[in-house]
Amino acid sequence: MSRFLLNRLGQSIVLLLIVSVITFFLINLAPGGPSAAMRMDASEAERQAIITQLGLDEPVVVRYAQWLGSAVTGDFGVSFSTSEPVLERILSRIPYTIELTLFTILFAVSFGILFGIISAVKRGSLRDHAINFISVIGLSIPAFWLGLMLILLFSVQLGWLPSSGVGADARGENFSLLGWLSYLFMPVLILSTTILPNIVRFTRSSMLEVVNQNYIRTVRAKGAKERYVIYVHALKNALIPVVSIIGVLIPRLLSGAVITEAIFGWPGIGSLIIQAAQGRDYPLVMGVTMFVTIVVIVCNLLVDLVYSKIDPRVKNV
Amino acid sequence: MEPLLKVENLVTGYRTEQGLVKAVDNISFEVNKGETVCIVGESGSGKSVTSLSIMRLVDFENGEIIDGSIHFQDKDLASLSNEDMRSIRGSKISMIFQEPMTALNPVFTIGKQIMETFYFHRSYSGKKAKQRAIELLELVGINQPEERLKQYPHELSGGMRQRVMIAIALGCEPDLLIADEPTTALDVTIEAQILELLKTIKQEMEMSILLITHDIGVAAEVSDRIIVMYAGKIVEVAPTIELFSQTLHPYTKGLLESVPKMSGERGVELPSIEGTLPGIHSMPIGCRFAPRCHYKTEKCVQVEPPLENHYGHLAACWHAEEVRNGTLEKGETT
Numbered sequence: 001m002s003r004f005l006l007n008r009l010g011q012s013i014v015l016l017l018i019v020s021v022i023t024f025f026l027i028n029l030a031p032g033g034p035s036a037a038m039r040m041d042a043s044e045a046e047r048q049a050i051i052t053q054l055g056l057d058e059p060v061v062v063r064y065a066q067w068l069g070s071a072v073t074g075d076f077g078v079s080f081s082t083s084e085p086v087l088e089r090i091l092s093r094i095p096y097t098i099e100l101t102l103f104t105i106l107f108a109v110s111f112g113i114l115f116g117i118i119s120a121v122k123r124g125s126l127r128d129h130a131i132n133f134i135s136v137i138g139l140s141i142p143a144f145w146l147g148l149m150l151i152l153l154f155s156v157q158l159g160w161l162p163s164s165g166v167g168a169d170a171r172g173e174n175f176s177l178l179g180w181l182s183y184l185f186m187p188v189l190i191l192s193t194t195i196l197p198n199i200v201r202f203t204r205s206s207m208l209e210v211v212n213q214n215y216i217r218t219v220r221a222k223g224a225k226e227r228y229v230i231y232v233h234a235l236k237n238a239l240i241p242v243v244s245i246i247g248v249l250i251p252r253l254l255s256g257a258v259i260t261e262a263i264f265g266w267p268g269i270g271s272l273i274i275q276a277a278q279g280r281d282y283p284l285v286m287g288v289t290m291f292v293t294i295v296v297i298v299c300n301l302l303v304d305l306v307y308s309k310i311d312p313r314v315k316n317v
Numbered sequence: 318m319e320p321l322l323k324v325e326n327l328v329t330g331y332r333t334e335q336g337l338v339k340a341v342d343n344i345s346f347e348v349n350k351g352e353t354v355c356i357v358g359e360s361g362s363g364k365s366v367t368s369l370s371i372m373r374l375v376d377f378e379n380g381e382i383i384d385g386s387i388h389f390q391d392k393d394l395a396s397l398s399n400e401d402m403r404s405i406r407g408s409k410i411s412m413i414f415q416e417p418m419t420a421l422n423p424v425f426t427i428g429k430q431i432m433e434t435f436y437f438h439r440s441y442s443g444k445k446a447k448q449r450a451i452e453l454l455e456l457v458g459i460n461q462p463e464e465r466l467k468q469y470p471h472e473l474s475g476g477m478r479q480r481v482m483i484a485i486a487l488g489c490e491p492d493l494l495i496a497d498e499p500t501t502a503l504d505v506t507i508e509a510q511i512l513e514l515l516k517t518i519k520q521e522m523e524m525s526i527l528l529i530t531h532d533i534g535v536a537a538e539v540s541d542r543i544i545v546m547y548a549g550k551i552v553e554v555a556p557t558i559e560l561f562s563q564t565l566h567p568y569t570k571g572l573l574e575s576v577p578k579m580s581g582e583r584g585v586e587l588p589s590i591e592g593t594l595p596g597i598h599s600m601p602i603g604c605r606f607a608p609r610c611h612y613k614t615e616k617c618v619q620v621e622p623p624l625e626n627h628y629g630h631l632a633a634c635w636h637a638e639e640v641r642n643g644t645l646e647k648g649e650t651t
Contacts, residue, residue, distance in 0.1 A: 214419040220374055221414075222485065223407030223437045236424045312469040313423060 012297045016290065020071070023289045024064050027282055054080060067286060076290070077283035081275075086287035089272065094291075096166060097268030100260070101253055103188045108196040109246065113239070116203020121230055123208065131204075135197040143256060147190040147263040154186065161186055164265030187264045194256035195249040202245045206238040213237070240311050247303030251296045320347040320388075321525050322371070322493055327385035327395070329363075329370045337383065338597050340366040342549040345385075345624075348493065353519060353526040355536035355557075357572065358546035361594050364529045367546070368495045370395075371527070372412055373402045390492070408438040411486035415498035417478035421470040427481055428466030434488040453484040456521075457514060476507035483514065490522060497529045512539050533572050537561065545569045548594055548605040555630035565632035567640050568606045604635070612636040 051057055058066075070077065076086040119131040155163035160182075167183035210216065211234050219233045220226075254270075261270035269288060276284035308314045329341040341363040348354045356364040369375045370382055373394060387394040390409065394402065406412075414420040421430060431450040435441045441449065447466070454462035457480040470478055479499060486494055496515065500508035516539055519526055530536055536543050536557070543560045545553040545568065553566040564570045571590035592609035601607055607617040616635055627637040634640060 214414060214416050215422040217374060217377070218414060218420045218482075218485075219422065220377060221372055221406055221412040222434045223403050223405070224433070225403065225437075228437075233422050233425070237422070240424075311424060313471050 008301055012294075015297065016293055019293045020068065020286065020290060021064070024067065024282075024286060025060065027277070027280070027285050028060050028063070030280075032280055067283075071286075071290070076287040079276075079284045080281045081279045081284070086283045089284060090269065090287055090291055093267060093269050093272045096266060097257060097261070097270060100184070100187055100191060100266060100268055101257060103184060104191040104195075104253060105246075105250075107188055108192040108199060111192075112196045112199025113203050113235075113242065115200045116242075117207055117230065117235065117238075119200065119204045120207035120211065131200060135200045138193045138197040141193070143190050143193055144259050144263055146193060147186070147260065150186050150190065151263070164263075166266060187260050187266055190263070191253065191256050191260045194252055195246075198245065198249060199242065203238060203242050206241045207234060210234045210238045236310060240307070243303055243307050243310065247300050250299040250303075254292050254295065319350055321350045321352075321390070322348040322527070323386075323388040324367075324371070325386045325388070327367070327370060327387065328383040329366050329375055329380055330383050331366075331375075331378075331380045335598065337381070339383070340380070340549055340597070341370065343385070344546070344549075344551045346544050346551060346554060348525050348527055350492075350525060351519075351523055352542065353516075353528060353540045354542045354544060355528045355530060355540035356544045356546055357530060357533050357536050359531055359594065361548075362546040363549040364531075364546050365497055368412065368497050368527065368529050371495060372406055372410060373397070374406075374412075404438070407434050407486075407491075408489040409491055410493045410495065411489070411491040412495040412497065413479070413482045413486050413499050415501050417475050417482055417502060420482055421478055423470055425469075426466065427468050427470065427473070431466070431481070431485050431488060434485060438489050449488070450484075453487060454481070456487065456518070457481070457484045458510075459484070475503055476510065479503060479507075479511055480514070483511075483518070487518065487522065491524060493525045493527060494519075495527045495529070498531065499528070500535060501531070508535070515539060534576055545572070548600065550605060550633065551624055551631075552606065552634070553630070553632040554624070555632075559630055563628060563630075563641055565627055565630065565637040565641055566606075566634045567610050567612050567636070569632075570640055604633070612639060 055063065055066075067077065074087070076090075078084065079086055079089055082089065115131045115135075119128045122128050151163045154161040162183055165183060167179055171180060211230070216229060216234055219229050224233070257268060258270035258273060260266065261268045262274055265271070269291065273285065273288045273292075275281070276288060324347065325345045327341055327344050328339055330337040330339045344363075344367065346354070356367060358364045366375065366380065369378065369380070371387055371389075371394065373382070375382065376399075382395050385395060389405070392401075392405075394405070397405070421427075428447070428450055431453060432446040435446045435449065439446075450466060451462045454465055459465055459477060459480055465473075465481075470481075473481065483499075494515075499515070500511050503511065512535065515526060515528075518524075526539075528536070528539060533543075540557050542554070542556050544551055545560075545566065547568050553560065553564075553569045555563070555565075560569065561573065564573060568590070571588075574588045575590065577587055590609055595601055595605060595608060601618070602621070603619050604610070604613075604617040604622050607613045610617065612634075614635070620635075622633045622635045624631050624633040628641060
């Protein structure tokens with residue numbers, strides 16, 4: 001166990017280094033700079049002053065080395081735009097993104113697996129076709145368009161749901177579950193479309209393969225109820241590949257959060273990274289990227305741990 | 318003797334794109350109490366489908382019992398409701414399968430897989446179930462049963478897994494055990510051990526066994542009676558000794574001749590039955606074995622021979638007498 005974790009830690013450090021190099025050079029090589037985001041009427045001298053003040057006149061390599069030097073001590077610098085420490089800005093946004101993604105994972109995984117099972121067990125039925133049809137639609141419609149359409153329907157036309165924000169008033173002293181969920185509903189639904197169809201389709205094909213295995217026949221020969229055969233014996237086997245695909249889908253979820261948060265004015269990491277990139281807030285871009293990378297690494301580690309729990313043939317790590 | 322299982326005019330088919338295809342075509346036989354009956358035949362002869370029909374597992378595998386009845390303890394299994402059939406599976410009739418490597422669920426422990434049968438059919442307490450599981454493992458000759466309960470299938474050898482399968486099947490003391498090629502995937506020494514185990518257990522538990530095998534040597538080893546199947550039909554039924562001493566069907570004869578003998582001459586090619594099973598869509602109108610038969614005459618090609626009593630046992634051949642007397646030398650009519 002400890003050897004495995006040590007190994008993983010080593011790999012993760014290398015990965016973080018690579019990601020930081022790529023991100024740092026990409027953002028610095030991109031046209032424009034923090035000075036370009038200033039007021040249009042700023043003079044050339046004012047721009048130059050900003051560049052010197054932020055230390056942007058140093059060569060990129062030197063600046064990367066400086067950034068890395070302080071990053072390893074946990075200091076990610078100060079945001080160009082607000083002068084707050086980067087870490088603070090990220091930490092203030094994290095709870096919202098965690099809330100959004102956790103609910104999305106919960107929603108997408110439970111419904112994805114359930115629909116996948118129904119679709120496989122009732123193969124060729126109307127329900128199977130309906131599930132497949134909706135999955136394909138979910139896969140092919142871009143989230144930003146669907147999000148806008150939902151806002152148009154539920155907020156503008158029907159007026160049932162708020163169009164943006166997290167509903168600060170429903171969270172404070174007059175907490176109301178319904179109010180809180182009304183803000184969460186559309187963002188979670190939209191973010192789910194980035195992973196739910198994949199989970200459905202994966203569960204379906206995995207399940208179809210498993211129900212034809214000999215051990216399923218054995219369980220039936222023992223006199224098990226069909227429900228038991230499917231939800232106990234078949235499902236546990238079918239979940240093994242599904243768990244690994246969920247690991248692959250989590251990064252997609254985080255990039256999906258960028259779009260979803262922007263559409264619904266959700267004050268999480270996703271909308272922060274858009275602000276950072278648009279304002280050429282280099283330290284903030286770096287900080288958020290590092291943070292997201294770490295989240296992805298941790299999620300993949302968790303997936304591997306779960307994997308070894310459900311499949312006894314994978315050596316216990 | 319009283320029949321425990323009586324199959325009458327069973328027809329089982331599979332749904333394919335070309336429509337229903339009969340894998341078992343109008344067969345009748347019985348298994349008496351305490352008897353071991355073997356169904357022998359080559360791959361595709363319908364022997365496995367017969368066993369899956371009795372268990373009504375064909376329903377789950379795109380198959381269907383089209384006609385006939387399966388009488389077992391005053392019930393007709395062919396027309397029983399799914400729920401009633403479920404309560405018989407694993408308690409009154411148990412089944413073990415060919416592939417012990419894949420017949421056990423890889424993600425559950427041996428213990429769970431033995432004990433869950435009690436959950437389906439008995440209301441044992443957890444402690445009682447565990448105790449019974451240990452007893453069963455001891456019965457099938459597995460050492461350190463208590464530790465085995467916690468192991469997963471991949472931690473056991475093939476022979477051990479088949480023993481576990483047998484333990485599972487015996488859990489509720491069935492009246493009939495169906496064994497579908499239980500030793501085919503095992504090596505010869507393990508095969509002998511498993512067959513020996515089946516024999517002992519049958520004595521101890523007073524049950525009947527229906528053994529499906531392609532190996533007539535295995536059948537000779539354990540059975541009281543042998544049913545020979547060919548292309549979905551029964552071609553010969555006889556007490557084991559009689560089948561060997563007084564073979565009436567050319568197919569059976571071919572099967573017996575193709576068994577290697579210890580006393581056989583070296584360097585001589587082992588006889589085999591030439592040709593292959595007829596395709597399921599192109600069954601001959603007459604005797605289904607005719608295209609491969611050395612005894613074949615015009616009548617064989619035209620008219621299907623009924624399964625009739627000749628010299629004390631059943632055979633479906635127009636030339637049973639010649640086969641018995643060996644009066645026709647091979648190749649004469651071909």
